[in-house]
Amino acid sequence: MILAILEPAKGALTEASWETLTAARDLAHKSNDSVTALMIGKGVNALAPTVKGIHTVLVAEDPRLDSYVPEAFAKIVSEVITQRSPKIALAPGTETGNDLMARVAARLNLGLATNCVEFSVEGGSLKRVTRSNWGGSLLEELEILSSPILLTLAPHAIAAQSADGTTPTVETFSVSVSEKDFRVRIKELIPTQKKGISLTDAKVVIGGGRGMGSAEAFKMLEELASLLHNAAVGATRVATNNNWRPHSDQIGQTGVQIAPDLYIACGISGAIQHMVGCKNSKKILAINKDPEAPIFQRADYGVIGDLHQIVPALIAELKKLKGA
Ligand SMILES: Cc1cc2nc3c(=O)[nH]c(=O)nc-3n(C[C@H](O)[C@H](O)[C@H](O)COP(=O)(O)OP(=O)(O)OC[C@H]3O[C@@H](n4cnc5c(N)ncnc54)[C@H](O)[C@@H]3O)c2cc1C
Numbered sequence: 656m657i658l659a660i661l662e663p664a665k666g667a668l669t670e671a672s673w674e675t676l677t678a679a680r681d682l683a684h685k686s687n688d689s690v691t692a693l694m695i696g697k698g699v700n701a702l703a704p705t706v707k708g709i710h711t712v713l714v715a716e717d718p719r720l721d722s723y724v725p726e727a728f729a730k731i732v733s734e735v736i737t738q739r740s741p742k743i744a745l746a747p748g749t750e751t752g753n754d755l756m757a758r759v760a761a762r763l764n765l766g767l768a769t770n771c772v773e774f775s776v777e778g779g780s781l782k783r784v785t786r787s788n789w790g791g792s793l794l795e796e797l798e799i800l801s802s803p804i805l806l807t808l809a810p811h812a813i814a815a816q817s818a819d820g821t822t823p824t825v826e827t828f829s830v831s832v833s834e835k836d837f838r839v840r841i842k843e844l845i846p847t848q849k850k851g852i853s854l855t856d857a858k859v860v861i862g863g864g865r866g867m868g869s870a871e872a873f874k875m876l877e878e879l880a881s882l883l884h885n886a887a888v889g890a891t892r893v894a895t896n897n898n899w900r901p902h903s904d905q906i907g908q909t910g911v912q913i914a915p916d917l918y919i920a921c922g923i924s925g926a927i928q929h930m931v932g933c934k935n936s937k938k939i940l941a942i943n944k945d946p947e948a949p950i951f952q953r954a955d956y957g958v959i960g961d962l963h964q965i966v967p968a969l970i971a972e973l974k975k976l977k978g979a
Contacts, residue, residue, distance in 0.1 A: 656710075657683045658741035658803075659692045660732060662751060663699050668706075670855070671747035671808075673815035678774070678808050679745050680708060680818060685776040688742065693828070695731055697721040703825040708818025713739075715828045719837070722844070723751045727836040729758035735828060736763060741803050743781060748807035756807050766801040770809040787812070789908075810855075811914040811935045854906065857887035860915045862906055862933070863899070864891040866922015866943065866962055870899040875966050876921065882973040889913065891929050907932035921962045925950025942966070 659679035661672040679690045689710040694702060697720060703712040715731050732755060736744055744759070746752040748770040760767035772794070773785040786795050787809045799805075854860055861876045861883075873888065880886035890900040892907060906913055908928040918936035922943065923929060930953055933939065941954035942962045951957045958965055 656739065656741045657686075657688055657690050658735065658739065658744040659690055659709075660744060660746035660752070660755070661692050661694050661706075662747055662749065663694055663696050663702055666698060666702070668694075668702060669747065669749070670815060671749050671752070671810050673817075674810070674813055675745055675747045675752075675808050676706065676709070676818075677816045678813055679743075681813075682743060682745070682774055682776065682781065683709075686742070686779045686781065691739065691741070692823070693732065693735055695720055695728055695830075700825075700827075704822060706823060708820040709823050710821075712823045712825050713828045714825060715830045717830045717832070719832070720830070722841045723755075724832075724837055724840050725754060725758060726839060727830075727832040728755050729762060730832055730836055731828070731830060732756075732759045733762045734831070736803060743804045743806060745806045745808060748809045748812075752807050756805050760805050764801075765803065765805050766799045767805040767807075768797050768799055769807045770812075771806050772809050772812040774806075810912055852885055852887045854887050854889050854904065854911045854913050857885055857913070857915050859883045859886035859917045859919065860889050860906070860913050860933070860936070861886060861919045861921065862889045862891065862923055863894055863921050864923035864929075865893040865897075867894060867899060868922075868963075870897075872963070873899055875970065879919075879966060879970055879973070882970065882977065891923055891926075905932075920950055920954070921966060923950055924948050925953055 657679045659675050662669045683690045691711040693713045695715040697718045699714045700716050703714050706712050746756050753769045768784050768786050770787045771784045772787050775783040783798050788795050863876050876888045880888050889906040890904045894900050895902050895905045908931050912932050914935035916937045918933045918939045920941045939954045940956040941950040942958045942965050944961050946959045
């Protein structure tokens, strides 16, 4: 059995959870095995029927586990692994998923490969995994000798696919956590100032770099975003360091990893630390006045010129199209 550990948030499963389920189903298909999903938290009973095409959903329902409680979650996952003996336990490679699985690995004295991007199944068993390191600039191939194999899946490494077919059996997993498992807990979540669509959900992301020149200039990127469907504005580290944008808008190795249909990079040189955050974009359009800028080597479309003329021209054309 392959255990997929899912992350419910705000009454739904996260995109990273659907990607994890897709990877688990694929691994099970290749190794002629079944998938059991585990959901921990408050209200997970109601979420269980939304998962399709797998054998079982285990629900560890507890109102005290509304948000991530590191030791309690690690205890529950460790108990499930000990009792159910999966061959592989796979969680999303989010900050929470990586933290959780590191704790589980330490508790059970098992090996763990985080942020996997590829799985190599031979003769019905998982032989090797490829994991992304240093923000995606290094790929590492690993063979894990301990059993069960603990893995996390790098966000956006694969696209989430819906499955039709069987509705799984829902089983309750009784939670045996005590007060001492709550020594570390989240007391408050402070939302970012950002309004509208998040960078990770947006279908179009417009990024601004040093070439923007000021915080004021980002207003035209906001205007461009407002004219496009499902678009959000991001930035490079130069822009966030200059306080032109909040740090939460930073795309890259030390920022957000995005995977939109289109990334429009304005006044961005294409440094590796930035590109690892946007390399999963389906298409990249670069606007840069320097024809030698490295971003043009990665871009699908390029416009050579001053963004302060090109972006307003784009806005004007879009307004014309919309009859605004
Ligand atoms: C450990 C580490 C982690 C890092 N993490 C990140 C990260 O997460 N994200 C990140 O972005 N960076 C990160 N960086 C920084 C990264 O190395 C680059 O310095 C940064 O991405 C460059 O930002 P930029 O493209 O805005 O600026 P620059 O490299 O200075 O490029 C500006 C570009 O704008 C163009 N330009 C200027 N004016 C105009 C104009 N009017 N019209 C059109 N084009 C114009 C220029 O030709 C140039 O290509 C990290 C660095 C380190 C060392």
